[in-house]
Amino acid sequence: MRQAAKDTYEFYFVNPFTLQEEGKVDVDASQSSLTWGYYTDNKLTGSFKALNSIGRNKLIRVKQTIEIPNQPIYSRALGTLFVENSGESAKYKLTQTSLSCYSTLWRFTQDILSQDFYRPAGYNVVQEMRELVEADGGKFQVMPSVDTSVKHTRDILFEMGTNRATVLNTIAGWIGCQIYPDEDGYITLDRYVAPQDRQVSYTFESGENCIYLSGADIEENSSAINRVICFYQAQGTENGQSVVHSDVVTLDLDAGNPFSYQNIGRRVSYKLQYPDVRYNENEPSRQQLADYGNAYLRNNSSVGTRYLEIEAANVPTLKAGDVVRYMNDIDFETPINVKAEVTEMDMKLNLGGMTKYRLKVIG
Template identity: 20%
Template structure:
């Protein structure tokens, strides 16, 4: 196993990949040094990047895969893939007979996001939603990594490719349809691994997963000590008021966090931070005042917990580690008073010595139960 805590040399290699077979067919030799790869969980396709190449380049229908070939002082070696992409050349810079081209790179999910259903398609009741999502991806020419389809089956027929006045974006692309189906089954949105295979996996809260990597302060630390630690508490509520009403009835409840042990409470902060929510309809199943009061109080408690789910975000730079989006890491940096278990949201990989990666990772800190509810 490679020891990424020790110094290593790296050379980058860009390979052409046949879209039909998935096999590498040759090396792109005229790549100019430098480039970058960005991964972002909050974008549809999750991956992008850029390279510069000498001269004019015709890649036909090929995809590209970027490798890092690493060598340690003891002679050991390792080659790691950094991503597989759909290339695009938007412009070329020319100076006499010399020229260079900008190569924009897009994650392979771009091909699914660019496609749509020419006519409505119906996925029948009883089919597993994850299997249906995988079928759409395979129909777009993508490989799907081995996955567990889970037990969720569609309760009704689902039709994609229809215009909807209520939600005009729903299912408007094939990637929208894939992610809609995955969401139904409680799965994370589709993303690709370094080989361009689509990952389909059930969502599990970061706090319930084991860390894949530990960044530990010390002599063998692999991260820079300069980092950003974000945790904005200014608008975190400690009072939430909920009102349900119609023309005949009104039910009001207020949840208050007044627990001295709570970081966000009225006691700890010395002030109230109040948010109010109103709902202009009462569910038909609420037929008594007792049920109405319980409806409002339960909702107030729910919303207060949501309001107090604070995002703790750290942004730091580390040398290469075999990590990708959604992976869970432990960060232990006692000198900077930064520690915790985080899930990776974004990575910016610079193609230079050490394979430096700027990593943004975050966790949601959940509150304890409020201590007072007034109905």
């Protein structure tokens, strides 16, 4: 825990269409928490204890200020969330309201297309995502890592009734991106980087800056693979004739891998198509096919996933999805030093913002 630190939490009503703050909300921070889940639909949920009735369908922003002697004051927004429901309790003429809240992605995970969504070949992909978000009053932003010039190589159609978040996530995946809500409520498009390729953002060392909470939790993976067949196809026209360009590479796990063909005696193959290839424009080389296929193979070849849980004062720069190093020579028979992805963060809004981190071991 940060020594001699003072943590202050403030809550504000937010206009859902402008994301501008519109006044404070009286909330008991000591009975409130935030939970980030990298692999969850809404990415962020909150449980707040308001000191008066505020009703449903509000948008609330949580801010934290950290004051440490002889250091600059640090302030940040933690998240901006819709109130799903509220339940009131009263005693001795004091009313408290329990609030269940969800990030601004909730606007899309809880809604469907009211009509078919069609865009022709040649339409800008980022532009259509902006239209999807802003048509419902949301705010959209694009990170510098994203290529904003990418266009569709063929017509696309999502039928009426399709979940709006499914549409956004699908389109983002086509161009190697992901979406998430930022702290101020903007739906953000960012380049996706596989966990194994992300840089280590922070190091946790048990007994120094964190506490180890539980034994190793192993989750079996029934869909593990040991071979990827990666290919592309691009159709065009030459001299009035239809022509197809294509190539394929086959990739296997190294013999030393526990799930390799040499160790289990059978192939478990997956057919993987290289995405969004345009004829005579961006056709991948064999090396690009191999790199893409190997990345998929690395992410889907583990027969079991190991999870660890630790508790520490909240690290302001750390987000769900970041990769950390975890070292522990105290609790295990053999000391461990692993690279892990932060899949969940459960933060109590108290001194130090004590947070439980769920770590997925990736190396």
